[in-house]
Amino acid sequence: MDLRTQTSLFCGALALAIAASVLLRGRPGRAQWLFAAFSVDIGLWYLAQWLYLDGRAQVWAHFTAVLVVLMPQLALHLFEAIFPRPGPSVLLRVAGGLLAVMVVLVMSPLHEHGLVRAAVLLYVFGLFAAGLLSLLRRGESSRSRVTQRRVRFLVVCGASAATFSLADFLWFVGAPLPPVGAVLSLVFLFVLAESLIRARLVDLYDMAGLAFVSTALAFSLAGIFYLCVVILGGFQTMYLNAVLGGIIMLILFDPLRAKLDAYINRAIFFERADLERAVSRARQELARVLDADEAIRLVLGVLEDCRRATSGALFLRDSLGAGFELGGAFGAEMPVRLDAASLRTLAELLSERRVLDLSTIEKQLGLVPEDRTERYSSNELELLLLSAENFGPLRRAVCVGVLGEQKDVLGILLLEDDRVEDAFSADDLQLLESLGVLLATVLENSRQHLRLQERARLAALGQMAAGLAHEVRNPLGAIKGAAQLLADFERGEHSMEFVSIILEEVDRLDRVVGSVLDYGRPAPASIGTINVRTMVERTLSILRSSVEYQTRFEFSAPGGELWVRGDPEHLHQALINLLRNAAQAMDGSGVVSVAARKRSDGLLHLVEISITDRGPGLSEQARRSLFVPFFTTKSGGTGLGLAISQRILAAMGGRIEVSSVAGVGATFTVVLPAADEPAGRPVNELTGGTLLTPEGTRADAGGLATP
Ligand code: ADP
Numbered sequence: 001m002d003l004r005t006q007t008s009l010f011c012g013a014l015a016l017a018i019a020a021s022v023l024l025r026g027r028p029g030r031a032q033w034l035f036a037a038f039s040v041d042i043g044l045w046y047l048a049q050w051l052y053l054d055g056r057a058q059v060w061a062h063f064t065a066v067l068v069v070l071m072p073q074l075a076l077h078l079f080e081a082i083f084p085r086p087g088p089s090v091l092l093r094v095a096g097g098l099l100a101v102m103v104v105l106v107m108s109p110l111h112e113h114g115l116v117r118a119a120v121l122l123y124v125f126g127l128f129a130a131g132l133l134s135l136l137r138r139g140e141s142s143r144s145r146v147t148q149r150r151v152r153f154l155v156v157c158g159a160s161a162a163t164f165s166l167a168d169f170l171w172f173v174g175a176p177l178p179p180v181g182a183v184l185s186l187v188f189l190f191v192l193a194e195s196l197i198r199a200r201l202v203d204l205y206d207m208a209g210l211a212f213v214s215t216a217l218a219f220s221l222a223g224i225f226y227l228c229v230v231i232l233g234g235f236q237t238m239y240l241n242a243v244l245g246g247i248i249m250l251i252l253f254d255p256l257r258a259k260l261d262a263y264i265n266r267a268i269f270f271e272r273a274d275l276e277r278a279v280s281r282a283r284q285e286l287a288r289v290l291d292a293d294e295a296i297r298l299v300l301g302v303l304e305d306c307r308r309a310t311s312g313a314l315f316l317r318d319s320l321g322a323g324f325e326l327g328g329a330f331g332a333e334m335p336v337r338l339d340a341a342s343l344r345t346l347a348e349l350l351s352e353r354r355v356l357d358l359s360t361i362e363k364q365l366g367l368v369p370e371d372r373t374e375r376y377s378s379n380e381l382e383l384l385l386l387s388a389e390n391f392g393p394l395r396r397a398v399c400v401g402v403l404g405e406q407k408d409v410l411g412i413l414l415l416e417d418d419r420v421e422d423a424f425s426a427d428d429l430q431l432l433e434s435l436g437v438l439l440a441t442v443l444e445n446s447r448q449h450l451r452l453q454e455r456a457r458l459a460a461l462g463q464m465a466a467g468l469a470h471e472v473r474n475p476l477g478a479i480k481g482a483a484q485l486l487a488d489f490e491r492g493e494h495s496m497e498f499v500s501i502i503l504e505e506v507d508r509l510d511r512v513v514g515s516v517l518d519y520g521r522p523a524p525a526s527i528g529t530i531n532v533r534t535m536v537e538r539t540l541s542i543l544r545s546s547v548e549y550q551t552r553f554e555f556s557a558p559g560g561e562l563w564v565r566g567d568p569e570h571l572h573q574a575l576i577n578l579l580r581n582a583a584q585a586m587d588g589s590g591v592v593s594v595a596a597r598k599r600s601d602g603l604l605h606l607v608e609i610s611i612t613d614r615g616p617g618l619s620e621q622a623r624r625s626l627f628v629p630f631f632t633t634k635s636g637g638t639g640l641g642l643a644i645s646q647r648i649l650a651a652m653g654g655r656i657e658v659s660s661v662a663g664v665g666a667t668f669t670v671v672l673p674a675a676d677e678p679a680g681r682p683v684n685e686l687t688g689g690t691l692l693t694p695e696g697t698r699a700d701a702g703g704l705a706t707p
Pocket of ligand 1: 577581582585613615616617618622626631632633634636637638639640641642643666
């Protein structure tokens, strides 16, 4: 058996194996069936050729010819199935018409004639080329770049396979070529088969790269062997040849593979470069950004532009860490807020791994633990999937952690490409991880910048307020003194009324000036631990003793002691503001209920103090402007109480929540992070806790001024 005969047998078996591999993996669709038929046709063709060459029986020559005629027909149907078109295909109809003519020609006694052979050659390669061109045109018209590249990839493989097969046909026509074409065209057939099975484009590239590199290496090895045999002699020196060839390959393997890899990557695999370019562009531009919103817009914009993802979203943790707010998104519609508690498992894994490909989790769950690439237990994987459900349409996305210095999750970037499965390769994930790191730096810088800006703004406001206070309070004092003197002299009913108006308004102006001073330049904070129960009770007793209100304040704090950290004087002021508002909402009568309790929000332990009145509740306008400085609906109000309280609580890492039902009442709830019970004896009367000086050293807190 000569080399060509052997190659035919070898290629025939290989083509049949490729056909079987496509059918055996997964549930075959129309394209897979057609591909299998095409491969079987090629396989049988090689086998028939082998039988013909081996035994020279004429019947095999006919058989071979019919199989060749069928080949482009199957290929055309396959191309149609890979990327179907809406209308009927003219090409298919033309090919169908030619089929009958060709079969008649190759079965006729004239089939050995040179002209008939040339016609068959033209028919096969003409149709094949037309099919590939039409596939390419349809692919290019697709709106999805991934589809475009996929089709381009298939066309390059198909054209390469055809070109190498042509080399074999040339041998049929009489040109003396070694049977290399057959082997190479089978390599491309294998790559085509894989591209039908694998949906993930990047994997395809890896696989094709590997196939090309291995083939090139195999041919190099064969070449070296060939040279050895020619130079050193025949089969007797086989041992020496093998050793020599092996050593040369060992030396050349790495540099050769690196060179080939780089070349192939440059030549066809530009897809991966898109994300790399996008990330490096984002990196450059982020260096100049200080604003968090702008950073989010920029990152999402760049990712959307590079078109490697169909949807993306960025969630940012809120100040208390109780939830994640949607910072921006493209593609799919996303929820505006996610609860931190429901994302707990995901956040924990994210802070450890930085990037999670949620699309692989479900698959991992289907595997036995030993086969899993992610080393998690089934329970962990299930919890993770449950967490991921919160992302709605992006529940199978790639999830990139934006981690703070303590590896806490500041934000979550989600990216998904719903056109392909496993859209992001390991390299892509690494790129995205680096983007997450950069984004974290920008976010932290932006927070710091905002804090500094706020401080500068308040310092300016404080200075202005101090000047204003000086300018306004002096004349106010004079007006008040004069009005009081007037009150002593004047006894007329009308003048008395006017004088009391003057006095009331002067007091109100004085309060406004005082509040502006507080808002602009609050007293420096002295941080310490505060026993919430003691603090609330003392505040209530001060209010109860005030003649201003007949309101009854009821207080309940079930459970053990509650501790928070912060400036007790400031917290006291915030509580007074809220309690006064509640009493005023009920015109100074009725019952205000105050309750303090523990609350947990995800990983956070919190303490809440709720203040419920049975007043009129909040109007729509009040609800919108509650915390806006100077918003007030009261004739004697300053509109600064809630604004000041909110600032105080924000500085303690807390917030105020508001709920209200018109005609039933309103509840203002102070939420603060819980603190540990302090060791040692309580030293402060108001707070029931210890007090630290601003520098952070523990000190006796006696002498706190009562309001
Ligand atoms: P002020 O009490 O001086 O008006 P605040 O900032 O404390 O300033 O309150 C702003 C406004 O919010 C009030 O004028 C009132 O309209 C509304 N408000 C506050 N607390 C309540 C409450 N418990 N019930 C109804 N409305 C309230």
